[in-house]
Amino acid sequence: MNITIVGSGYVGLVAGACFAEMGNYVSCVDKDIIKINNLKEGVIPIYEPGLSKMVKENIKKENINFTTNLESGIKGAEIVFIAVGTPMGADGSADLKYVLSVAKEIGEKMQDNIIIVDKSTVPVGTADKVRSVVESELKKRNSNLSFDIVSNPEF
Ligand SMILES: NC(=O)c1ccc[n+]([C@@H]2O[C@H](COP(=O)([O-])OP(=O)(O)OC[C@H]3O[C@@H](n4cnc5c(N)ncnc54)[C@H](O)[C@@H]3O)[C@@H](O)[C@H]2O)c1
Numbered sequence: 001m002n003i004t005i006v007g008s009g010y011v012g013l014v015a016g017a018c019f020a021e022m023g024n025y026v027s028c029v030d031k032d033i034i035k036i037n038n039l040k041e042g043v044i045p046i047y048e049p050g051l052s053k054m055v056k057e058n059i060k061k062e063n064i065n066f067t068t069n070l071e072s073g074i075k076g077a078e079i080v081f082i083a084v085g086t087p088m089g090a091d092g093s094a095d096l097k098y099v100l101s102v103a104k105e106i107g108e109k110m111q112d113n114i115i116i117v118d119k120s121t122v123p124v125g126t127a128d129k130v131r132s133v134v135e136s137e138l139k140k141r142n143s144n145l146s147f148d149i150v151s152n153p154e155f
Pocket of ligand 1: 030031098154
């Protein structure tokens with residue numbers, strides 16, 4: 001399958017590498033250009049035993065690639081995972097601004113019918129918020145593309 005992971009941190013990078021190892025074609029998107037340039041060279045920003053070898057092997061097999069460009073990163077994707085951070089807000093609740101900002105960008109840039117997976121750890125009801133943001137962007141574009149939302153938070 002063609003899979004895109006938006007957010008190449010602890011959760012997104014590990015998920016992306018494992019999906020690639022299973023034979024999927026994975027595009028990892030992150031807005032951090034230094035992180036992406038390092039990942040393209042197989043330089044892993046976190047300590048996770050075996051991950052560096054897995055990423056390097058899958059870069060060679062062309063099962064995984066890294067980009068800062070969400071538009072090209074989601075081109076041809078069947079499933080798009082949102083795996084960005086959800087830092088704790090002042091009241092202790094998860095701050096959804098990064099998740100919703102990615103949802104907006106997906107709605108602006110998607111060119112295919114896709115399944116969007118909320119992989120970030122988010123409260124119940126977030127799938128409805130993500131749906132509403134993506135729908136609103138598609139409406140602005142007069143687009144009849146369709147999408148489904150799956151909730152698969154990392155724990
Ligand atoms: N790290 C863990 O062990 C762990 C465990 C369980 C759940 N979680 C949850 O998983 C989610 C991700 O956590 P993490 O630890 O992987 O975070 P992280 O900070 O390591 O990675 C998040 C990445 O998202 C990128 N990002 C932010 N906004 C972006 C955007 N608009 N477009 C593209 N990339 C963007 C950041 O540059 C960063 O590289 C959070 O909801 C967290 O609570 C994490």
